[in-house]
Amino acid sequence: MDGDRQSRLLIGKRVALGVTGSIAAYKAVSLLRALTKAGASVSVVMTKAATKFVTPMTFEVLSGQAVTTDLFEAHHEMKHLSIPEQADAIVVAPATASFLAKAAVGLADDVLSTMLLTTRCPLIIAPAMDGDMWTHPTVQEHVGTLRSRGAIILDPEEGPLASGQIAQGRLAGEFRIREAVEQALLPRLDFKGQRVLISAGPTQEAIDPVRYISNRSSGKMGYALAEAARNRGAEVTLVTGPVSLPVPAGVLVIHVTTAQEMAAAMSAHFEWSTVVVMAAAVADFRPKEVALHKLKKGAQAAPTLELEPAPDILAMLSAKRTSQILVGFAAETQNLLAHAQTKLVAKGLDLIVANDVTQKGAGFGSDRNAAVILSRTGEQQPLSLRLKSEMAHDILSAIVQFPRTIQGTNSPTSVS
Numbered sequence: 001m002d003g004d005r006q007s008r009l010l011i012g013k014r015v016a017l018g019v020t021g022s023i024a025a026y027k028a029v030s031l032l033r034a035l036t037k038a039g040a041s042v043s044v045v046m047t048k049a050a051t052k053f054v055t056p057m058t059f060e061v062l063s064g065q066a067v068t069t070d071l072f073e074a075h076h077e078m079k080h081l082s083i084p085e086q087a088d089a090i091v092v093a094p095a096t097a098s099f100l101a102k103a104a105v106g107l108a109d110d111v112l113s114t115m116l117l118t119t120r121c122p123l124i125i126a127p128a129m130d131g132d133m134w135t136h137p138t139v140q141e142h143v144g145t146l147r148s149r150g151a152i153i154l155d156p157e158e159g160p161l162a163s164g165q166i167a168q169g170r171l172a173g174e175f176r177i178r179e180a181v182e183q184a185l186l187p188r189l190d191f192k193g194q195r196v197l198i199s200a201g202p203t204q205e206a207i208d209p210v211r212y213i214s215n216r217s218s219g220k221m222g223y224a225l226a227e228a229a230r231n232r233g234a235e236v237t238l239v240t241g242p243v244s245l246p247v248p249a250g251v252l253v254i255h256v257t258t259a260q261e262m263a264a265a266m267s268a269h270f271e272w273s274t275v276v277v278m279a280a281a282v283a284d285f286r287p288k289e290v291a292l293h294k295l296k297k298g299a300q301a302a303p304t305l306e307l308e309p310a311p312d313i314l315a316m317l318s319a320k321r322t323s324q325i326l327v328g329f330a331a332e333t334q335n336l337l338a339h340a341q342t343k344l345v346a347k348g349l350d351l352i353v354a355n356d357v358t359q360k361g362a363g364f365g366s367d368r369n370a371a372v373i374l375s376r377t378g379e380q381q382p383l384s385l386r387l388k389s390e391m392a393h394d395i396l397s398a399i400v401q402f403p404r405t406i407q408g409t410n411s412p413t414s415v416s
C-alpha cells in the first residue's frame with residue numbers, strides 16, 4: 001500500500017519540529033504523533049509565544065524527549081547546534097509571519113531561528129496566519145526568499161480562520177506536511193550515471209620489512225565521500241590505504257599500501273571515471289631504498305634515511321585527464337587559503353577542499369571537519385565544523401554545481 005510505503009520512509013529518521021506562536025500550535029501535537037507513529041524520532045523546539053498556546057510538557061510527553069525553548073538555558077547544551085546537526089529534516093509547523101521574516105533575513109534571536117542558520121538539512125515550513133497577513137506583500141516576499149533558498153513552503157489552506165474570516169491561512173493538513181517531510185527525505189540521485197573514483201587513508205612507505213613512514217590519516221573523509229556518492233546514485237571505486245574502517249557496501253574497494261600502488265590503482269581506473277576525488281593523505285616522500293632486512297640497532301650510529309619524492313598522483317592524473325572533474329584536498333597547518341590556492345593551480349584541479357588540521361575537533365582521525373572549498377573559477381565556500389558524513393554531501397553538491405570548463409568547452413552543469 002502507498003501509505004505503508006510512505007510510512008517506512010520516516011523509520012529511524014530524526015526530525016526537528018519547530019512550533020511557533022500561532023493558534024494552530026495545537027495541531028503540531030497531532031503532527032508530532034503522526035511523525036513518531038511513522039517511526040521518526042522527533043525533537044521539538046518551541047518559540048516563547050508557542051508556549052502560550054500549548055505547554056512544552058505536552059510535546060515532551062508525546063515525543064519522549066526534552067523540549068527546547070530557551071537559547072540561554074544552561075542545561076540545553078548548545079541545542080541550537082546539536083539538534084540541527086543530528087536532524088535529517090526540520091519542520092516548522094505552524095510558522096507565523098514573524099518566524100518567516102526572521103528566517104528570511106537570518107535574524108537569530110531564539111533557538112529555532114538560530115538553528116536554521118546552523119543547518120543545511122531540508123527545511124519544511126507550514127505557515128498559518130490570518131488571510132490578510134498571508135497575502136501581505138512583505139510576507140509573500142519572505143516566502144519567495146525562503147523558497148529561492150530551497151525551503152519547502154506549504155501554502156496554507158483556505159477555510160474558516162480563528163479571526164472568523166474565511167480565507168487562505170489554515171495550517172496545511174497533517175498528511176500534506178508528513179508527505180512533504182517524506183519527499184524531502186527521499187534519497188537524492190544527482191550522481192546517477194557518474195563514475196566516481198575516490199582515494200582515502202594514508203599510504204605507508206617501507207623503511208625495512210617492519211618499519212614504515214606514514215601519517216595520521218584515518219580515511220574517514222574518503223570513506224564518507226564514497227558512501228555519500230553511492231547513496232546519490234554513483235558507481236564508486238574507492239582506492240584505500242591501510243585504515244581500520246569497515247568496507248562500504250556497494251562500492252568497489254581496492255586496498256593499497258604505498259603511494260606507488262595507489263598511483264597504479266588510480267591510473268588504472270582514471271579513464272573509467274567521470275569524477276576523481278583525492279582524499280588520501282599520500283606520502284610526499286619515501287625512503288630511497290628499502291632495507292632488505294630489519295635495520296639493527298647496535299654499535300653503529302643510527303642510520304640516516306635518504307628520501308626521494310613519492311609520485312604526485314593528482315598532478316599525474318591531471319596531466320592525462322580528458323573530461324574528469326578533479327578534486328583534491330589540502331590539509332594545512334598554516335596559511336590555509338594561500339597554500340590551497342597554489343595547489344589548486346599547480347595540480348590543475350577543479351576544486352580543492354582546504355582544511356586546517358590544527359583546528360580543534362577537526363581533521364585527522366576526528367569524525368568532524370571544517371574546510372573551505374576553493375574552485376578553479378574563483379568561488380570560495382566555507383564549511384564550518386560538521387560531521388564528515390555531512391561534509392561529504394557538501395563536497396558532492398559543490399561538484400554538481402561546478403561548471404565544466406575543461407579544454408575550452410563550457411557546459412553549464414557537470415553532474416546532473
Ligand code: C5P
Binds near residue numbers: 278279284311327329
Ligand atoms: O601537495 P599536497 O600533498 O599537500 O596536496 C594534497 C593533495 O594532493 C591531496 O588531494 C592528496 O591526495 C594529493 N596528493 C597526491 N599525491 C601525492 C601527495 C598528495 O595525489 N604524492
